[in-house]
Amino acid sequence: MASRTTPAKGILPLLRSDAPGFESDFRRLSDRRLEPGGDVEKVVRRIVERVRDGGDHELHACIRKFDGAKLDQIEVTREEWDEAADTIDSADRAALGKAAMRIRAFHRKRIPSSWEVREEGGATFGHRIRPLARVGIYVPGGKAVYPSTVIMNAVPASVVEVPEIIMATPAGRDGKVRPEVLIAARVAGVHRIFKMGGAHAIAALAYGTETIPRVDKIVGPGNVYVTSAKRMVFGAVDIDAEAGPSEVLIIADRTATPGWVAADLISQAEHEEMACAVLITSIKNLAVRVQSQIARQLKNLEREKIARKALTSRGAIILARDQAECVALANRYAPEHLVLAVGDPESMIKNVQNAGAVLMGHYTPVAVGDYLAGPNHVLPTGGTARFFSPLCVDDFLKRTSFTRFEPPKLRELGAEVMRLAELEGFGGHSKSVELRLVRIRRARREREAARDSEAGAEL
Numbered sequence: 001m002a003s004r005t006t007p008a009k010g011i012l013p014l015l016r017s018d019a020p021g022f023e024s025d026f027r028r029l030s031d032r033r034l035e036p037g038g039d040v041e042k043v044v045r046r047i048v049e050r051v052r053d054g055g056d057h058e059l060h061a062c063i064r065k066f067d068g069a070k071l072d073q074i075e076v077t078r079e080e081w082d083e084a085a086d087t088i089d090s091a092d093r094a095a096l097g098k099a100a101m102r103i104r105a106f107h108r109k110r111i112p113s114s115w116e117v118r119e120e121g122g123a124t125f126g127h128r129i130r131p132l133a134r135v136g137i138y139v140p141g142g143k144a145v146y147p148s149t150v151i152m153n154a155v156p157a158s159v160v161e162v163p164e165i166i167m168a169t170p171a172g173r174d175g176k177v178r179p180e181v182l183i184a185a186r187v188a189g190v191h192r193i194f195k196m197g198g199a200h201a202i203a204a205l206a207y208g209t210e211t212i213p214r215v216d217k218i219v220g221p222g223n224v225y226v227t228s229a230k231r232m233v234f235g236a237v238d239i240d241a242e243a244g245p246s247e248v249l250i251i252a253d254r255t256a257t258p259g260w261v262a263a264d265l266i267s268q269a270e271h272e273e274m275a276c277a278v279l280i281t282s283i284k285n286l287a288v289r290v291q292s293q294i295a296r297q298l299k300n301l302e303r304e305k306i307a308r309k310a311l312t313s314r315g316a317i318i319l320a321r322d323q324a325e326c327v328a329l330a331n332r333y334a335p336e337h338l339v340l341a342v343g344d345p346e347s348m349i350k351n352v353q354n355a356g357a358v359l360m361g362h363y364t365p366v367a368v369g370d371y372l373a374g375p376n377h378v379l380p381t382g383g384t385a386r387f388f389s390p391l392c393v394d395d396f397l398k399r400t401s402f403t404r405f406e407p408p409k410l411r412e413l414g415a416e417v418m419r420l421a422e423l424e425g426f427g428g429h430s431k432s433v434e435l436r437l438v439r440i441r442r443a444r445r446e447r448e449a450a451r452d453s454e455a456g457a458e459l
Helices: 022-030 038-067 078-087 090-108 147-159 179-188 198-207 224-233 258-269 284-298 304-314 323-333 345-349 366-371 407-423 427-458
Strands: 014-016 115-119 123-131 134-138 164-169 192-195 217-219 247-252 276-281 316-319 337-341 357-360 397-405
Touching (some): 038 198, 078 179, 147 164, 164 198, 198 217, 198 224, 247 258, 247 323, 258 276, 258 366, 276 284, 276 304, 284 316, 337 345, 337 366, 345 357
Parallel strands (some): 014 316, 276 316
Antiparallel strands (some): 115 123, 123 397
């Protein structure tokens, strides 16, 4: 690639915005949305159909095969919840509680209200807003433990008082769910937990089994099999935006601390090998120092291999001409997390158009947003921040519009309704209005005749 060079000992590939070939390189860097292969979709379809048609029997078979757990009891019992409360460190429990409290407070400010409007002439219309009856929260297992995912997904549903919040998460080979995850579920307002993961868990939530209640919506991240399953069941249930690998894009100026910038890049790269970490700066010396800091910090990182692969294969440092170009490129990339490691983030954010979450200034690492700042960390990925928004209370509500016309209002607007219906060729629509207008006119004539008769009698 013509614009790409690798500085000495540099881990992140370097792109220069003024070099030939940059546009094609940047498009490749930005084209990061993962599409499941045909083999994945075939496997997932078989799993989904097995569970949909076979219920509990097939679900348990999938749990044994894919989760590696043989369970006598698929639902987490009250005793298991209580045991987790006794097991977990009190400081960990307090931290989870603090996170849930702050995220709950943030989302409470966003609850929309039902409304109605009354028009002169006898028209009433508006929206009734209600929570979904039952939602499913998917929490992955595998490479890490995700109590924060529980809190971020379940708290908004709890805030709007969804009557039943169901959680699915795979158990370990010992048949148990990690206590941190169970306590997170308790403080977040989850009502029931089932020990199941993968595509079979999504199918069970979407279609229901003898044991698993069918939900109205499924939210939460997962691997390519989970994502493919969610796409497949959409329509039978609602789903949230597709969750791709974690992303961070950092805009940094000369006021940024190289070690902090490097740490923020690594903090997202350590999630998984397909995570994306990008730095855009117009300061060449900063780019060199960040490279050096990344190499140094990786040496002591427990998840060093994962982070290194993500940085080298899905990351980059872009040397831009100036700050305006930094922001323009960030808007094109549309990152999940955008860090403004600059001296005046308040001015810069005015020009930010596409980002899931913006972390402003030098003392706001992505980690505070991931865990307890308040805004949700379930964010659009893969460039979908151009049109998707973070998970919020709206995702757990449904709106029903209502309209009522009294005779005077239908008489006022009926002719226009009929004209529009006939314009589209729907005579039945027009007739449904005309019949009512005939009744309204007849009733009006009858009232006028009665009044004339009464006036004549008085004379």
